[in-house]
Amino acid sequence: MRRRLPILPLLVLLFLLPGGCLSGAQPENNAPGENGGTTNEEQSSNAVTSLENVEDATLYIEARGGEADMGRQFGEISFGSGSGFIISEDGLAVTNNHVVAGSGFLQVYIAGEDEPVDATVLGTSECSDLAVIKLNAGGLPYLEWREGEISSTLEVYTAGFPADDVEGEEIPDYTTTRGSVNSTEASGETAFASVDSVIEHDAVIRPGSSGGPLVDSEGRVVGINYAARIDSNGNPTPPYFAIGRDEAQGILSQLENGDVDSIGISGEAFVNEEVGFSGIVVTSVETGSPASNAGIEGFDPNGGTVDIITELEGTRLAEDGTKSVYCSVLRQRGDDAPMKIRVERYQLDANGNPTGEFQVLEGELNSDRExxxxxxxxGTGGSDTSGGSTEITDDSGAIMVEVPSSWSDVNGSPAAILDGLPEGPALAASPDLNGLFETFETPGVAIYASAEAVQTYTPDTLLDNFDFSSSCELDGSRESYDDGLYVGVSEVWTNCGGVSSQELISIAATPEDGSFIIYTFIQTTGPEDVEAAQRVIETFTVDGGAL
Structure with a gap:
């Protein structure tokens, strides 16, 4: 119901993916073989033709510098890693956007080589989570696409370099696992990519396999592994997902010539339905990209900031927890078109936790308006929760609640909140009660309880008497309320008096036996008050015997 700070940890899905490019596809005169592969005897000698040789064209990729250097101390080792595969003998290769995004440089290892080769990123796609890179090498073995039908029950193998069990700079072992295709039309709308449909399979993939190929029994590429479901312990669990051949081929040919459906960020969709907040959390920004030129900043956990893109071209993003809307805007408008953008920038402390300070910024991509x-x-005017909380009660001892110690202006005198109602136990607390009741710029709480009022009002009819529509905007609609002790209805009002960061929570409820009725009013003025408001909701109680 309330808006909590939408910060971290946010990356809750396992990333994995790449694909091949049309330059690595089989010539048209090749006929499908028994397993859907090609049988042309005149194919290039560098094309992989067996499952056993897939390793020769599969890459281990280390993304160093840039985002990986954040928080690294002098002399420490810090880098991200993933997999990829070669799609042409002159060194074109494919991996995930999230493997290479935000890196300062890449170190790419080819099978059998102890030293890495240099690689250049030719193009990336945020929405397809694909990237094409060019290795500084030639005469290389490469993978080709499977031809013919890809159907459920097809036997498939994942290939890559999972790095979840290695330490330091050790290069992980090449690994393959066997499984079969479960579906060729699973939903591809996720928090980190937006693809029409993907392949669902049960061949195990692990962290670090991002960018590795999904191949058939002849070593032909069926798809690009990119995701797995995550269990409660944060471990990948079936089913697993790969971007299919047909989805990947078209965009990979474009990526050889530059970015597609990208503004130059690595980011993930985020939604908190309880508080009604969503957006794209930016983890890194490519230098010289539209995002960088507009002033969007990458995530800096060491006393820096984190940017969340909440609107693009006037459209709210990620309300369903996916990148679908974000990518639809990019694809329809074109990633090089001027687009209005709205960002919320949250200040973090040295441990990466939000301090409560944030800014709302507006500008345009691909224009001069930064x-x-x-x-x-x-910083000022909000609730200081650093001093802990304090338990307070009204004068009769009937109402109890915990509030921030900074809400030191307390009144526990009986009050009548509506004409025709008798005075009843009431309790109010705020840094400044006059500011709470006379403005929309001061946080605080007020609670009223009455055994007599329940004879006249239900929670719905009581809440009807607290209509703030002349000064505020109702966020959504009236909702059912149940905190485990009391049940009733609640409303959240926003933008009261034009204060955009303000929210007002209005609750009317009764205990299960209906013996009395409670009205609770909570006002917040920014993210720094969210914890305080949640604490009020979790702790307020009324002793019905004292009414």
Missing amino acids: LEVVEEFG
């Missing part, structure tokens, strides 16, 4: 601060919150 991001500018339009609103700024936190």
